[in-house]
Amino acid sequence: MTKNCNFIEKLRGAGLRPTKQRINMCEVLFNREKTFHFTINDLVKMISEKMNQKISLATVYNTVHAFEKKGYLKEISIDSHKSYFDTNTSSHHHFFDEDTNELIDCDESDIDKINIRKNITGKKINSVEVLVRVASDNQNQK
């Protein structure tokens, strides 16, 4: 897909200076075949593993939030203690595996289009997201 990526252009296009930290983060986040879900902690680990450069935690937060604002990342909140970011920024739904804490993308065919009958005066719909929580099917009661 995005091979030998020109992340410099991507960053410039968003009005973000292509610093080496941001380019490195782009490599880690976007230079791959498939989109994925991560926590800030995951990302800090991935960056320190994949790069030999040190990076400040504040920069990771800053950059993730900048990317989120520019629409390069989406936040998926599971509960107050579990929040993920998604490099798949298209509108899509999720399964959440409560055993493994894993977020799984749905594709179009997995869930029928949501039909919303209610409308709130003066308000437009910005997004419609379904979260399906799943867990092991062992018939151990509770």
Added chain:
Amino acid sequence: MTKNCNFIEKLRGAGLRPTKQRINMCEVLFNREKTFHFTINDLVKMISEKMNQKISLATVYNTVHAFEKKGYLKEISIDSHKSYFDTNTSSHHHFFDEDTNELIDCDESDIDKINIRKNITGKKINSVEVLVRVASDNQNQK
């Protein structure tokens, strides 16, 4: 509905001792016509306003989590910085008004039943929740 409520029985039924703090929290949370959504902060304010007793913040957290575990409250997470609790513990969907930060319940007729085609081997579905984010419809672009 729950008039002159016997919260003592409700608490005992859950294996929770009916202390005066818990009974007071029950009054604030459940002794009302309609269910509602609140944050921990909202709740602390409501309790200190409605009671003349002081209550420890730790007790509020402990009790909210105990009630959540017993199924008397449900958590609704909007993003990593906004999390609500819901005294409506039935399975239902939500609108979230991004202008006012207000959560609004959907009822059965507002959203068609969600049809899930995907199934994850060995996993059962625990819940299916839709969050519809809405915001002011002023045609101010962005």
Added chain:
DNA sequence: CAACAGTTTAGAATTATTATAATGTAGATT
């Protein structure tokens, strides 16, 4: 290359939540 605005950084500060351990209390036992 000079100048400047934007960026990074380490560390401090802030906030939200949980842990601690001393004190209090509900409910059982006598």
Added chain:
DNA sequence: AATCTACATTATAATAATTCTAAACTGTTG
């Protein structure tokens, strides 16, 4: 009713997550 004990409450400390600060650094423009 007095005593006992496990559970609950409390103030406060500790921890964790995130944001702020202000000094140093760097990409861009001219």
